[in-house]
Amino acid sequence: MAVAFTIEVNGERRDLVVDPRTTLLDALREHLGLTGAKKGCDHGQCGACTVLLDGRRVNSCLILAITQRDAQVVTVEGLGGDHPVQRGFLAHDGFQCGYCTPGQICSAVGMLGEARKGWPSAVTEDDGSTLTEGDGSTLTDDEIKERMSGNLCRCGAYANIVPAIAEAAR
Ligand code: FES
Ligand code: FES
Numbered sequence: 419m420a421v422a423f424t425i426e427v428n429g430e431r432r433d434l435v436v437d438p439r440t441t442l443l444d445a446l447r448e449h450l451g452l453t454g455a456k457k458g459c460d461h462g463q464c465g466a467c468t469v470l471l472d473g474r475r476v477n478s479c480l481i482l483a484i485t486q487r488d489a490q491v492v493t494v495e496g497l498g499g500d501h502p503v504q505r506g507f508l509a510h511d512g513f514q515c516g517y518c519t520p521g522q523i524c525s526a527v528g529m530l531g532e533a534r535k536g537w538p539s540a541v542t543e544d545d546g547s548t549l550t551e552g553d554g555s556t557l558t559d560d561e562i563k564e565r566m567s568g569n570l571c572r573c574g575a576y577a578n579i580v581p582a583i584a585e586a587a588r
Contacts (some may be wrong), residue, residue: 420435424488425487427491439482440500442469442482443478446491455469459479462480466517466521467527468490469491469493469494470492471486473531497524497527501527505586507519507522510582517572518571518575525566525569529566530566539564539565540564557583
């Protein structure tokens with residue numbers, strides 16, 4: 419039995435009728451034609467499907483779409499192409515095949531928001547020296563790597579992803 423509900427995607431209200439087992443990732447890709455978010459592992463392990471859900475980064479392959487009635491979703495398409503993180507990836511060649519890139523970019527946008535709120539990571543110094551609330555520009559490479567560790571790149575473009583994100587943080 420299909421279920422009808424409404425969700426806001428990239429600023430637009432969208433009506434959906436889906437099998438209740440449909441993940442948010444499949445709803446975006448198969449029902450709304452937004453193919454930016456990628457299906458890598460489909461098990462919450464690679465981050466290719468990362469989108470922003472009510473402002474927080476999530477693995478959309480792990481979320482049932484119908485549990486997100488009236489939620490606000492932003493996919494890489496919704497960032498508009500000129501977001502500082504997108505500019506950073508272009509400036510630093512932060513991608514090779516580009517498969518992981520939409521997830522990396524959405525994750526980085528969410529991560530920078532977390533850093534600006536002063537949320538610590540596993541490598542944040544206790545004295546706060548690597549993180550200043552309200553300012554993501556103090557993120558070290560180690561902080562960026564730790565905070566982005568849920569996003570895997572099969573091409574091994576990590577070396578350029580870190581400076582791409584660091585530039586966006588400044
Ligand atoms: S496809 Fe969702 S984490 Fe890999
Ligand atoms: S650029 Fe190819 S998987 Fe990351």
